[in-house]
Amino acid sequence: MLRLLRTMWTIRAFEEKVSELFGRREVHGLLHLSIGQEAVAAGACAALRTTDRVVSGHRPHGHAIAKGVDIASLFAELAGRETGCCRGKGGSMHLAAPTTGFVTATGIVGGNVALALGVAFACKEREKQEVAAVFFGDGAGQSGAFHESLNIAALWKLPLLFICENNGYAEFTPLSAHTPISQLARHAETYGIPSATVDGNDVLAVRTAISDAAARARAGGGPSFIECMTYRLRGHYEGDPAKYRELSELSDWKTKDPIRRFAATLVKKGTCTHEQMRAVEAEARASVEAAAQKASTGAWPSVDEVTTLVYAG
Amino acid sequence: MAELTYIEAINSALREELARDRGVYVIGEDVALGGPFGATKGLAAEFGERRVVNTPISEGAIMGLATGAAAMGLRPVIEVMFVDFITLAMDQLVNHAAKLHYMSGGQLGIPLTVRVQQGAAGNGGAQHSQSLEAWFIHVPGLKVVMPSNPADAKGLLTAAIRDDSPVICIEHRALYWTRGEVPDGEHTIPIGRAALRRPGKDVTLVATSRMVEVALEVAGTLANEGIEVEVIDPRSLLPLDLDTITASLRKTGRLVIAHEAVEGAGFGAELLAQVQEAAFDYLDAPIARVGAPFAPVPASPVLEQAFVPGAERLAGAVRKVVLGA
Ligand SMILES: Cc1ncc(C[n+]2csc(CCOP(=O)(O)OP(=O)(O)O)c2C)c(N)n1
Numbered sequence: 001m002l003r004l005l006r007t008m009w010t011i012r013a014f015e016e017k018v019s020e021l022f023g024r025r026e027v028h029g030l031l032h033l034s035i036g037q038e039a040v041a042a043g044a045c046a047a048l049r050t051t052d053r054v055v056s057g058h059r060p061h062g063h064a065i066a067k068g069v070d071i072a073s074l075f076a077e078l079a080g081r082e083t084g085c086c087r088g089k090g091g092s093m094h095l096a097a098p099t100t101g102f103v104t105a106t107g108i109v110g111g112n113v114a115l116a117l118g119v120a121f122a123c124k125e126r127e128k129q130e131v132a133a134v135f136f137g138d139g140a141g142q143s144g145a146f147h148e149s150l151n152i153a154a155l156w157k158l159p160l161l162f163i164c165e166n167n168g169y170a171e172f173t174p175l176s177a178h179t180p181i182s183q184l185a186r187h188a189e190t191y192g193i194p195s196a197t198v199d200g201n202d203v204l205a206v207r208t209a210i211s212d213a214a215a216r217a218r219a220g221g222g223p224s225f226i227e228c229m230t231y232r233l234r235g236h237y238e239g240d241p242a243k244y245r246e247l248s249e250l251s252d253w254k255t256k257d258p259i260r261r262f263a264a265t266l267v268k269k270g271t272c273t274h275e276q277m278r279a280v281e282a283e284a285r286a287s288v289e290a291a292a293q294k295a296s297t298g299a300w301p302s303v304d305e306v307t308t309l310v311y312a313g
Numbered sequence: 314m315a316e317l318t319y320i321e322a323i324n325s326a327l328r329e330e331l332a333r334d335r336g337v338y339v340i341g342e343d344v345a346l347g348g349p350f351g352a353t354k355g356l357a358a359e360f361g362e363r364r365v366v367n368t369p370i371s372e373g374a375i376m377g378l379a380t381g382a383a384a385m386g387l388r389p390v391i392e393v394m395f396v397d398f399i400t401l402a403m404d405q406l407v408n409h410a411a412k413l414h415y416m417s418g419g420q421l422g423i424p425l426t427v428r429v430q431q432g433a434a435g436n437g438g439a440q441h442s443q444s445l446e447a448w449f450i451h452v453p454g455l456k457v458v459m460p461s462n463p464a465d466a467k468g469l470l471t472a473a474i475r476d477d478s479p480v481i482c483i484e485h486r487a488l489y490w491t492r493g494e495v496p497d498g499e500h501t502i503p504i505g506r507a508a509l510r511r512p513g514k515d516v517t518l519v520a521t522s523r524m525v526e527v528a529l530e531v532a533g534t535l536a537n538e539g540i541e542v543e544v545i546d547p548r549s550l551l552p553l554d555l556d557t558i559t560a561s562l563r564k565t566g567r568l569v570i571a572h573e574a575v576e577g578a579g580f581g582a583e584l585l586a587q588v589q590e591a592a593f594d595y596l597d598a599p600i601a602r603v604g605a606p607f608a609p610v611p612a613s614p615v616l617e618q619a620f621v622p623g624a625e626r627l628a629g630a631v632r633k634v635v636l637g638a
Contacts, residue, residue: 087419096413098417104416108408111405114378118389119384121381122385122387126385144373148373151371151374309415309418310415
């Protein structure tokens with residue numbers, strides 16, 4: 001339980017630190033933060049094994065952290081340092097750390113879904129009971145790659161978990177303006193894929209849904225679709241004033257903050273005390289500070305690196 | 314040596330690699346049924362439909378599937394039925410397959426092979442006859458090979474499958490049923506090495522894919538006129554064996570480039586630029602390019618024939634470069 005809380009706090013602290021560093025121009029690029037959506041990453045990855053594989057999209061920091069990628073290497077990547085997980089060649093939207101099972105992220109909306117199809121295909125062929133999970137937003141649900149991939153995953157019974165983070169918006173536009181389908185999990189039904197729509201701000205509900213789906217996939221039952229209803233508490237990208245949504249909507253969702261909600265539940269159940277809760281947050285913040293500090297001293301890549309690693313071997 | 318058709322040579326490369334490496338998968342539309350041109354004939358019966366995998370008509374997802382599987386260490390060989398259809402898979406090819414090795418800081422390898430055929434033959438019209446190799450040579454991270462005969466079809470495909478980077482093997486549909494000697498057993502050709510098809514001292518003619526055949530015909534004709542044409546087949550457009558071409562220019566001082574794709578912004582334009590940067594001092598005449606006119610491929614047999622650069626046009630261009638205007 002405390003592990004889930006610690007993961008969520010680490011993600012929150014990481015994203016807040018990224019925002020701060022971005023203001024100081026110490027990290028760069030198009031940054032999409034996942035503040036408010038931590039329960040999806042933490043709950044889902046807690047239900048996966050280290051050997052399971054994750055593919056993410058343009059909002060990947062939380063997924064990478066929850067899958068166990070070293071935070072200092074993430075900060076360093078965002079800062080463009082050679083010590084970054086991708087040697088500074090990837091950046092925020094293209095994080096990769098395959099040894100942790102975090103195969104890659106991609107900045108192409110929908111592209112992650114088709115890539116994950118191949119990751120799941122390989123998992124199946126390796127016959128080691130590994131499963132693949134792909135995180136994507138509601139905006140990806142209207143892409144061709146999404147529908148092509150649902151069809152093939154269902155047809156071939158691939159061990160693939162489609163994890164949709166439905167935060168209600170794609171950039172500045174509400175989902176209702178992009179599709180007449182209000183629940184994206186209904187697309188799964190069309191293809192005969194078992195699906196569930198869960199409260200994405202309830203970390204235990206997410207974990208349970210993903211556990212069930214992973215067990216089904218491991219048993220040869222094929223793909224599942226889990227739609228997690230959530231909300232991003234910040235703009236679409238760092239610097240987005242988010243004028244397209246009502247302040248009342250934002251404050252409403254703030255009361256459903258996944259971290260505070262889970263902490264309150266734990267205290268209420270007597271699982272732990274207020275002090276222990278605060279200690280978890282403090283530890284997470286301290287580890288994030290230390291990681292950011294470490295990253296800030298990383299070496300810059302040599303400019304010769306521009307043309308290295310274009311080809312393998 | 315055995316005499317095989319180009320398509321049989323491809324089939325034999327696929328069969329041998331499927332047998333050699335459990336990580337090799339052949340994936341595409343109707344491939345388990347032999348494919349529309351027979352390249353994958355018999356493979357499903359021999360290796361099972363788990364390794365010779367039929368897909369729905371979802372080019373984007375297939376390219377994504379193969380890229381993701383390659384990132385996991387498998388060696389997928391996908392067949393895209395016509396190069397014209399690769400338009401639907403460009404995101405996965407260009408944004409993912411080509412870049413994942415680089416973007417991941419070298420952590421991911423993408424040992425992916427894309428087999429695709431192209432060319433104007435059989436009056437398929439504008440959406441089934443294009444030559445699009447120039448699109449791919451503009452993308453860092455991809456390798457592009459274009460076999461012009463059965464032996465190269467086998468050797469280059471085998472090398473592509475064993476390569477740890479994504480390689481696009483662009484076959485020419487009109488060559489599928491041409492015959493040639495193919496070395497028995499394992500046969501690989503290093504990617505990035507050109508072939509001298511005919512020596513000559515007066516002019517270098519660099520021709521790709523089906524234009525190699527045309528270039529050799531032209532060289533024969535011009536020999537009778539006292540012009541000795543050296544024909545070079547780059548075989549691999551990316552990486553390009555520029556050294557072999559400049560070495561030839563050192564001798565001939567003249568260059569004509571021939572490809573079936575439209576001339577504008579084509580491989581010829583790129584080669585021309587590279588040659589003038591690397592070998593300007595060897596040149597005794599302006600470089601000529603011969604490609605298709607800047608138009609979609611027309612359907613009518615009369616128009617298609619006029620579209621494809623033929624021997625007459627090519628001979629005219631070579632004469633002009635050698636003899637002056
Ligand atoms: C193919 C493609 N089209 C457009 C964009 C620009 N873009 C980046 S994020 C985004 C919205 C995505 O919304 P959603 O999938 O709901 O994810 P969220 O941002 O809400 O996490 C868009 C349109 C892109 N990156 N890729």
